[in-house]
Amino acid sequence: NAGVTQTPKFQVLKTGQSMTLQCAQDMNHNSMYWYRQDPGMGLRLIYYSASEGTTDKGEVPNGYNVSRLNKREFSLRLESAAPSQTSVYFCASSGDGRMNTEAFFGQGTRLTVV
C-alpha cells in the first residue's frame, strides 16, 4: 500500500522552463491537495480538488495550474518557472469532500529554480 506517491523527488529547473509534478494516491480518496513549504512560512495551499472533475484555487495559485486527471491522480504544472517557486511541494489526499478525515501526505518534491 503506497499511500501518496509524488514524482520526482528532486528537480532543478532553469528560469522559464516548465515542468509537471505528479501525484497519485491508491486509497480511493476523493480530495487531493497541493501545498508548498518555504522556511518559516508553513504549508501554503496552492490548489485543491474536492472530487474528481473539480479544482479550486488555494492561497497561492499564481504561476501554477493543476489537472485532476482521474480519481487517483492530481498533477501540478509550472508553465514558466521562476526562482520564487523554489520550494518543497507536498501533495496530500483525504477521504471525502470535506477535510474531516486524516490527510495523508506524499514525501515531497524539492524544486530548485536557478
Added chain:
Amino acid sequence: QQPVQSPQAVILREGEDAVINCSSSKALYSVHWYRQKHGEAPVFLMILLKGGEQKGHEKISASFNEKKQQSSLYLTASQLSYSGTYFCGTEVKTSGSRLTFGEGTQLTVNP
C-alpha cells in the same frame, strides 16, 4: 484565512509539558494537528470536529473551543521523539474542503 499559531518555538527538557495554540478569525468546521520531522512529510496527530471536543494521542491531547475559534495542543511529559514542527490546519465553515495551515511551532526536547 491562515490560522495563527503560538508560540513560534518552544524548547523543553525531557519530561516537561508544553501547550501550542491555534486561532482563526473565521468560524471553523474542523481543526487538524500534524507533526513534521526535519526533511520528512507532515504526519497526522488528530482532528477535532466539534466545539469542546478533546482528543488524545499517547501523551498528546487537544481541545477545540468552537466559540472562540481556537484550539490548543497539549504535550505532557515530553519525550525526545516529540521534537519537530507542529502545524495546526483549519477548515473554515464557508470554504468547503479547503485546509489551510498555520506557520508552525518548532518544538525541541532536550535530554
